[in-house]
Amino acid sequence: MAKENAIKMLKELAAYALSKDAKAMFAWQSEDSRFVRYANSAVSLNTREILTKLEVMVYGDRKMASSSIMTDADDLDSMKKAVDKAIEMLPFAAPLTYQPTISAIQETVISEEAYDPAVAAMTSEDVIAFVEEAVSGLETEDILLSGNISSGATEQAFMSTESTEAVYWRATDIGITLVLASLRDKWEVNAEQFAGRVENLDAGALHDRLSWLVELYTAAPAERVPEQPFTIVFGPAALATYVDYHTWIGFNGGAMKRGFAMMSPDDIGQKVLSDRFTLMEDPTLLETYPRPVDQYGRARKSRPIFDRGVFQGFIWRQSDADEFGEKATGHDVTSLSVAMKGGDRKVSTIQEFAALPRDRDILYIPYLHYTGLVNPTKGIVTGTSRFGPLWLKKDGSIAVPYNVRFTVSLKDLFGDKLLWVSEKTVPWGESSHYRSRNPGATVVPVLACVDNIDIELSNESF
């Protein structure tokens, strides 16, 4: 839908709510999502979904109620019914102990920097041709291709009854995960890429990584890792998983107030993590699909969360700020722009790193499967390795290890145990598709090295 039409529709809905004496906030989203899935070296699924959703939040005296509808993009009547529903519910809402804030957007802001028409125009034939290039010559009767290629365009618009100004944002995103797995031996290696623009896709880089890993996995010995402490070099997917826990239980003010956080107000201004660890929330980073203003119309600025290990403070979404008497920090967006800064280690790929001399055995763990938050207060996370871990031995040889489990505290991981961080960083896609497309990415170093991690459970096969 053209942005003018989206804003016009929200204005009509706002006028409708006002005609019912209601104070309301509107969040509208439209997406055109494509998904090509591979399994067993075939396209197992090829989908396209065009979906529109409207969320309405209605406010009263210390009360709020909301409704949402997924319907045809032009179905204004159904959207008005969603407004009616929220208005109808409001009198029955239990009173809050605080007054929730309704947005009053001061100036219309239209953001399209993260939108690439070439992505929006991509067809499944384009995707299939790209994948052919990325895996050319790597499949065999035993080594089969799996993969997820998600691409799409997302539009979001926000408005309230408190002004006639709106926030409109649109972006395109592509997430590519390619997996080559042995049918016979059950090992699996992967390569991933996340981009907002077609020009940033690089089938050659995917091919390089996959071919290098496949060669190792078919030639190097497979070994069980002893259950003992190891130095681990993490890849970007694993790092992004750990960094994203900070978003949840680290610097989120609401989670802290609710007791589900590892940072406390006493930590502000204190050096609680390694001076190698700097974390930003930086809406200037285009690769994170940034929202330059939040849903309340507040301009967003780059902000350090940890500056060389020193905790800079919590972020406060409006609802948490209302509830706990804090000031909102401009983070009411559907996806934050979190970036872990690169360090001083000049290494760009695992291939490069594996070729360097080393003074100890090192496990390379590119990806964590299904992590669990064991203890939010202590920041303890458990998980297993997946998708092509390597055992880089002190003597320069490389073995392929069976998967391992380890449980670590984020405070240790990004604290005393953090040995070095690569200079180069990459975006790692976090686009969620559960109910609606939500482009996002966390920027992380391509490699980071952590010392003395206890391997507590070690598989005896793939």
Add this chain to the structure above:
Amino acid sequence: MGVEWKHLIKRLADRGAEYVDVRYVPKEENDTLVMWNGNLIAFDRAEERGYGVRVLVDGAWGFAASSCEEEAEAVFDRAFDNAAAASKRSRRPIRLADKDIVKARFESPCGIDPFEVPLLERVAIMKDIDSALQHKNVPQRVVSIKTTRKTIRYFDSEGAEIEKYIIEIFPAIQVASFDSEGVMQQRGYRPPRLGPTRGWELMNKDHWKRESDRVLSELFEVIAAPSCPSERCSVILMPDMMFLQVHETIGHALELDRILGYELSYAGGSFVRLDDFGKLQYGSEKLNARADATLINSPGSFGYDDDGVPAKNRMLIENGILTGAITSRQMVMEANDRAGREIFLDSGGTSRACAFYRVPIERMTNINIDPGEDGTLEDIIKGTERGVILSGERSWSIGSTREQFHFATDIGWLVEDGEKKGALRNCTYEGMTLDFYRSLTKVGDESTWEVQYVDNCGKGAPSQEMQLGHGVPVCRFDNVKVGE
């Protein structure tokens, strides 16, 4: 005038589609009410309407979805074109197992439709529960009720016509407080299915008062408790923990699409191989597991799956031996073909999509463990030399082929010399799946068996959340690694 779904299906069949189905959802309603420390922070009604079209062309799937009924013909064509494009990269043409063609209707059993309960009354019971949980030493308390009501109309090119009308309710409470080390401890409760129905009747005030008191009392136990010792000993899993163990390490491991490699790019595979059916000693002889979509009071029962296959009750593991899997029409054909023998006679009826805009995939129904003959919980405790009783899921992490796991629980209790002792905090246990089930030494009787629900099982890409159930007894496993 409504869309002529059967006409559109025939149109694609005439274009050369081998198979077409459409799931039309005229209305799905989801209410979410969350009260946090007395504040109703979520009071939400979500509605959706639309249709998803699945087409098989030259042995490959295509799918398209939309809410716009005026464009239905174009959406059907889009699904066809997607299938045609996919067929260019096809390795093994998809075939569907035979099924009985039915024209049928299913309605989930419901005493009181939660959507007909006045909002005032819904909020009032939440306030009552919240009040029961209120205590000066409890900084966090949460009461939530999620309800779903939906109609799904299914048509396919083989002539099936099915309407499903499903109502579900998912209530839960949780309290949290800090222990002496400043670590947040929690205790939660989600009611097992208490009767034959799935409606608002689950919100019995007396029941919730009793459970609220118990949950509070156990929270106070856990915040004053010592940490779980690190050792190997017996673990006795209560149903509110056993269900998750079964979910993660039997349910997901036995999804046939995972076994065949269809989830390798995201959710993961399975340690189970096709050769294992009929042979693999999955657990001790006391282990009997089944996929039972006929257990009427659970969200894992839905009458007919999204392939139009009627609900079934199938054994998965019999006396410890792997015998079955969670199957759909597509996967049983491929599995039999790849194995070179008939492992599966027909579809197990487990193909489901979470919404009109997602494709059906193998999903758990009710993955249950049959009750055993080892008596009550008390009987099992009496026969235990040293162990921990574990209750309430706190965290879970599973290996990518479901070969290993790590769980943390809300609370534990030490068992020594056949007696239940004091509570333990920060309890975790971990192990290798097969070793663990082979160490199953006690299975509780009917008195210990409960149907637990899961309302957010994630799988698939694009991602899907599904609702299902697990009927499980108290079980004891020996020589398990436990710790803090």
